[in-house]
Structures are given as structure tokens and as C-alpha cells.
Amino acid sequence: MNSLNLPSWMNKLSSRNVAPPLIIVLLLSMMILPLPAVILDVLFSFNIALSIMVLLIGLQTKKALDFIAFPTVLLMTTMLRLSLNVASTRVVLAEGHSGPDAAGKVIEAFGHFLIGGNYTVGIVVFIILTIINFTVVTKGAGRIAEVGARFTLDAMPGKQMAIDADLNAGLIGEDEARRRRAEVSQESEFYGAMDGASKYVRGDAIAGIMVIIINIFGGLIVGVVQHDMAFADAVKNYTLLAIGDGLVAQIPSLVISVAAGVVVSRVANNEDIGGQLVTQLFSNAKVVYVTAGIIGGMGAIPGMPHFAFLMLAALLAGMAYVIAEQKKAADATPVIIEKPEVISETDEASWDDVTPVDLIGLEVGYRLIPLVDKTQGGDLLKRIKGLRKKFAQEVGFLAPTVHIRDNLELKPSSYRITLKGVDIASGESHFGEYLAIDPGMVTGALPGPTTTDPAFGLPAVWIDSNTRDDAQNRGYTVVDAGTVIATHLNHIISMHAAELLGRQEVQQLLDHISKDSPKLIEDLVPKQISLSVIQKVLQNLLTEGVHIRDMRTIVETLSEYASQTQDTNELTALVRIRLGRAIVQQLFPIGNEVAVMTLDSNLERLLTQAMQGNGTTGSAIEPSMAETLSRQAESAAKQQEQMGMTPVLLVSAPIRAALSKFLRRAVPHLRVISHEELPDSKTIRVTSLIGGSA
DSSP: OOHHHHHHHHHTSTTTTTTHHHHHHHHHHHSOOOOOOOHHHHHHHHHHHHHHHHHHHHHOOGGGGGTTTTHHHHHHHHHHHHHHHHHHHHHHHGGGGOOOTTTOHHHHHHHTTTTTTOHHHHHHHHHHHHHIIIIIIIIIHHHHHHHHHHHHHHHHHHHHHHHHHHHHHHHHHHHHHHHHHHHHHHHHHHHHHHHHHHHHHHHHHHHHHHHHHHHHHHHHHHIIIIIIHHHHHHHHHHHHHHHHHHHHHHHHHHHHHHHHHHHHHHHOOSSSSSHHHHHHHEEEEHHHHHHHHHHHHHHTTTTTTTTHHHHHEEEEEEEEHHHHHHHHHOOOOOOOOOOOOOOOOOOOGGGOOOOOOOOOEEEGGGHHHHHGGGGGGGHHHHHHHHHHHHHHHHSSSSSHHHEEOOOSHHHOTEEEEEEEEEHHHHHHHTTTTTOOOOOOOSSOOOSSSSEOTTTTTOOEEEGGGGGHHHHTTTTHHHHEEEHHHHHHHHHHHHHHHHHOOOOOHHHHHHHHHHHHHHHHHHTTTTTSHHHHHHHHHHHHHTTEEEEEEEOHHHHHHHHHHHHTTOHHHHHHHHHHTTTTTHHHHHHHSSEEEEEEEEHHHHHHHHHHHHHHHHHHHHTOOHHHHHHHHHHHHHHHHHHHHHOOOOEEEEEOOOHHHHHHHTTTTTOOOEEEEEEGOOTTTEEEEEEETTTTTT
């Protein structure tokens, strides 16, 4: 039994959860317990190797979040250097009188070979390294991290809205949206942590200066007073040991600081630092040729080191020649000449020439063709597939296929959306550019042609890729050309969902339900109700923005009341009551409070009396009352939207359908619900009263 439990016990002991406490214990042990010179050599070598490893990892990152543990690594490496300073100081002061190798071979090597055994040179080199690390590298990296944290925090609302826009357009799923939101949050936390972690390195530089001064003066006191050394010998021994100790700690600190600067200063793309440098520094042959000419001219000046300058000029000229030849080879693509098609005689007209009208069509200008061409990297087709899938999951039925074709009669960057062959929407989208949409909270204007978002009418600006990050930092929602079209198409499909639900789609819905509940459908259609009545009820629900995902509840309600009435408006009202919980959840997804607008009691009584005997039409409303009602409802809905809430009007059941139909033209986004549709668990909060002054 023990032998079976041993492997699991060892796995627990060797798990990564044990590593952080062990590191802390080791750091404290180095500060408290005396270490022999051999162990110090190993730890100093490990410190140098660790700093080089961190720098190489920083150079290989493609974006800052690829090395998200860097702030913690920065803290741990700083604590390691300070612990080594304490351990080496103890050895230097205790054994320094015995010779320059008292604190180990590593400190001796740095004290002798790197500074030539001259402590004056060592002090100067140490001060220079400290100044470079403290005032240049660390300060610059800290400033970049500080500005990056501020800009990232300012850009968070715009990035979050861009994620929501992609999610609503069906371009990404819930998991991808959740991952992107987490990445935005991590990016802000990373730069904030880097801003604080850079203070560790700055404090480490100050501590290094203080430690070397203390070691020198402490060594002189120990050597002269305790070991009766000559003052000159004590100065030589302890100064070289202190300088070597300082350099051993300062050089890894400088390497770590450079790694921090590399990580926070890079601009994220699909290449690492090495790839960016090679691609951007040595991609233009003309620049390299001009540089070679300038260096060669400097080498021809009398008194200059001709060999060094002329050799470098020759290398640059050769490199420029190679770059130019590679570019020529890449541009030399074969030209394919297509033979003209032979036009045959016109055949007789037939029924094949009568093509059915596309339910949903998308026509694009010739400049937008790359968006729908997979060979040119276009992903609009993929986005539309995701849009249809998301629509089916949310609304409850599968939208028809979108037929895309080019139209030379359109402007080059224009597109047009058709419904059953009729143009219902159009817009412009510039391929290769981005649309910066103003959600109402931006911090500054952007250069570029102004326009409006074709889907929702918000003010926007077309910008290039170089301005994208700046726009996000200012709070704009930035989307590419394909997303503009996909979002507009999704908006149009959602608005006209009722027209897209034909009898074929209704039959497919019923067939889908019959797989699980065959008896329910068999008893309903066509024994109790016709397919056309079900279609009309579903279209009524979609017209008012109610999703039909819960087809089981809809079918059960129709089956229950079909024997009492076949009127589609009455059946729709009964179905809405059964779907009340889902309707309210769709309008108010968070919390138990329902913020609604209501009618003045006198106005509601007048409307009820006016509509009695007139069915569900609003034609019986007196014209002046109708105008006042429409104007006040529009004003109250705008006020509701400005408060960040969905405009919802709560009325009594007898006038709900007629009032919804009447207000739909003036206030398209207004939703009208009845008291019977509200679940008992919801709390009503009235935000505005319509008709109170009437």
C-alpha cells in the first residue's frame, strides 16, 4: 500500500506549487546563513545565466502578454541579486584579508580580468554601468510601462465595444469573446505591474552603489583594525573584492533591465524582435546603398581609418545588391494571357432563364471583391457563415443563405443589401482601412474622412492602419472593412427576420421539434391549426423583436387555445404571455428590476376607449393625441437610451398590440409589453411618464 502511494506523494512534492515557497526559503537562507565560496560561484553563475535566459525570452516574444510572468521574474531576480550581495558581503568582510580569491573565483575574475586589477578603473566602470542602468535603461522602460498602462486603460472601453461588436456580428463565439476580454484586462494589469516592477530595478541600482561603498569602508576597518593589514594592502584587497562583487551583480541587473525595455517597448505583430529588425532595417535596398556610399565617402577622408570604413561600405553595398536581386525575383511573376471566350449564338428563351429572386443578396463594388475572395485573403464569407450561425442560435431559425455578387454599376467601395430583390440598405466600406466609431465617450478627434456607421448611424471616421492604436486609445470602436459590412448585414437580417421566415422555414422548425415530440406536432398540424396560422403568429413575434427559440412553449400554447380561436393576433397575445419570462429576460438580462416607461392613467383610459370596437388598429386615435403621443414616446425613449437602458413601454393588455404597431414607425427601437407578460419575480421601476401633461 505504501509503495503504491509513494509515486503520488513524490508527484505532489515535485509539483510547481512547491517551487515558490522553496525559492523564498532559499533567498532567506542566503541572507542569514554563511555560504562557502564554491556555492557563491555557482549562484553567481546561475544569476548570469538566468539574466541571459530572460533577455532571450524577451527577444522571442511577439507581444507583451507572451511573457506575462515578467513582472514577477523581475522581482525574483532582484531579490536573488540582493541576497547574493548580502552573502558575498559576509564572505568579503570575513575572509577578505586572505587574498582576492576569498569570495570565490567569479568575483576574483571580475575584479582582475574585467578591470585589469586596477580598482580605480573598476570604480569608474561600476559607476558607468550603474548610471546606464539607472538613468537610461530602467528609467526608459519604467516610463514606457507607465504610458502603456495609461493608454491601455483609456483604450479598454473601445476594445471591449469592439469585442461586443464582433460578438454581435457573429464573427466570434462566446469563448473567443471571453478570451479577448481576459486578454484586454491582462494587458492593462501587465503594464501596471511593469510600471511598479521597474521600481525594483531602480532600487537595486541604488542599493548596489551603497553596498560597494559599505564594503570598501567596512573592509578597510576589518583589514586594518582586526587583521593588522597595511592600509595600502587593505585598500587593494577589499576594493577589488567590492568592485568585483558589484560588477557581478550589476551586469545581470543591466541585462534584466534591457529585457524589460525590450518587452514593454515592442509593438505587437506576428514577428519576434529579431524578425522585425531584419525585416524593417534591411528591406530597402536604396537605403542600404546610400548608407554604403556615405560610409565609403567617410573612409576616403584623409586621417580616417580607411580599412574599417571601406570594408564596411563594401559589405553594405553587397548586402544592398542581394536585397535588390531578391526583390526583383519576388516581383517577377508570370503574366497569364487569357484567350477571349467564343460567344455562341443566342439560344431560345426557356424556363431556365427565369431565376428565382434571392431572399437576401449582397452586391459589392469592384474594390470590395478582395473581401469575398479567399485567394486574396478575404474572410467575409466566413464571417457571414458565423453570422447566420449566431442568428440561428439566438433568434431560433436558420436565416436563408446570403448570395454575394459583384456589381460594376456600384461605386468602387460601395455595397448594397437586397431583400427579395429589393434594395433595402447600402453603404460604403474602404478595403484596407478601418472605421473608427464614436460611441459617445471619445477623448479627441481623428484625422480622416468623416462618415456614419451604416448599421446604427453613429458618427465615425475612416482611418488607416497606422492610426488604429491611437483611435482605440482615444476610446473609439475600431473595426475593419469586412466587419462593417457583416455588422450592417446582421442588423438588416435582425430587423427583417419576420419577412425571412417563410412556410418552408416554419415546416423545418416543426419537423425539428417532431424529432423529440412527434405526438405534439401530429395533434396540432393540420388537425387543429393550419401552417399559415402558425407562420403568422411567429412573424408577429419576430416583428416585435421576440425570439422564437422556445418553440416547444409556442406550439403547446397554440395547441391549447387553437380550439377557442384562430385569430392570429389573439393567439400572438396568448403566446407572448407564456413567453413573458423569456421576453423580459431578453430586454433586461441583468438583475430583477425592470426599468420601464408608462402611460398616464387618463391617457391610457382614453386610448382603451378609443380602440374598443376597432380591433388592434390605432386608426381610431384622434390626430392631435396621436402626434403628442408619438412625440413624447420618442423623447422618453431617447432619454431611456441615454441612461444606458432599453426603451420599454409598459401598458395594459388590451392596447398593447395596437400601441406597439402605432409607435413602431416613430420609435423603431421601442418595445411595448403588457402587465400580464411581466413575471411576478420582477420589480417594476417607472423611469418616465408619457402623457402626464396632456
